[in-house]
Amino acid sequence: MTRDLEGAQSFYGAVLGWTYRSGSFGPEFTVALADGVPVAGMGALAHTMGIPVSWTAYFAVDSADTAAARIRERGATVAVGPLSIGKGRAALAADPAGAVFGFWEGAVVPGWQVGRGRAPAWLELRTRDAFAMAIFYGQVFDWASGRPDACEVEYEHDAVMVRAGGQVVAGLRGGGVEADPDPQVRPRWHVYFRVADVDAAAEAAVAAGGTVTAAPDRSRVGRAATLRDPHGGLFTVTTGKP
Template sequence: MSASDGVGRGAPCWVSLLTGDLTSAHNFYGAVLGWTFRRGSLGEEFSVALSDGKAVAGLGNVASSMGVPVSWTCYFAVDDADLVASRIRERGGTVAVGPLAMGRGRAALAADPAGAVFGFWQGAKLPDWRIGSGGAPAWLELRTRDAFAAAIFYGEIFDWAVDRPGRCEVRYEDDTVTVQVEGRTVACLRGGAIEADPDPRIRPRWHVFFRVDDVEKAVEAALGAGGAVVSEPVHGRVGREATLRDPQGGLFTVTERGDGC
């Protein structure tokens, strides 16, 4: 299956939590987002989160073994993982892990020149997993210093805006870059973050937004399950939202809107 089958080339195709305690993650996200879980195909250290019986995200108890912080990571669909890895290195990024054979495909973890971590995946993808649809993330957002420079980097490694079927469309306005697939906004790149700032909300990073029916109830559930509130509920750019931290340190945002950023 190519990246254009069901998921556009260079488009987000999955999100995964790299955690240090799978049981704790199950308890927390089950309470906050209502997820259930089944064992993943990669072994007992991996699981798949389900919403209404459909796969939403992956979880892996691998943060310690991989030497990475607990975090949500977004993956982008590619046709050739080795080619993308070469492009990343040529443009000042870093390939930290892989590409490695995993299940029905190959995966890698990398960082862009500003330090934001992301993944990419070559192989079969879930045909019904869509950003902004069902329990999948509402959208993804890169918070970085220079959105235009980031768009050039990601555009070149993922062939965004290249004139061929399945491509991602890119638009730039007011220091914000939006990435669209078939008219749906799936990701935003926003400028203004300071790389040296120790605050994880400000340092360059990809951020995952999950839709909930009630932000205040999600915040209450997060606190009751041992999490923390990083950003109190506010009316954001497209709706009410709050940024939370799970008990292991994973950051994510809950929002009452799921139709773009």
């Protein structure tokens, strides 16, 4: 979600090499392409919806109404929707710790999955209690339910790893977030995009008006750098995968 769709397209085109096409959701939405493959969506709705500029992780569900009901039953918040958008339905929610996420009922690009191909390399929830949040998301999205298409969950030290089809797609990490109201340390889902050269991407981000919040260095997903676009959207670029 951004306040300046044209400016966001210019920035991410320079940093990540993305091109764009119109989506089916209306003039305020666009689809970002990497090598011609959809990799992300952008919507010029941050100002209209009263939310900060940010990247949001969306999870596919069979029923948006069921997911919304499960979220509310567990004391969390459905902030927007479910709304009919194009040929699907979408909603924005916040988990019990305050991390914002979305969910989508409808078709997805065939074969598209985090960690594979041109899709984002990794999703990470940075929260206070990873295990409590794993229970929450597991109950909402049927993780570890035994269904053939369900995500599996593994506990590793202070983290929870989420697998889909044998591929690690997300991690939930706790313990490093204090109860400070500063938006820099609030619980949040964080997205990693894969690039060929992390240092070049960081330099391009600065040249395009963004900032580097964590300089290129080794990380759990390979060499990585955390960047912020000119309007405040936070993301990480990496050469590797989990």
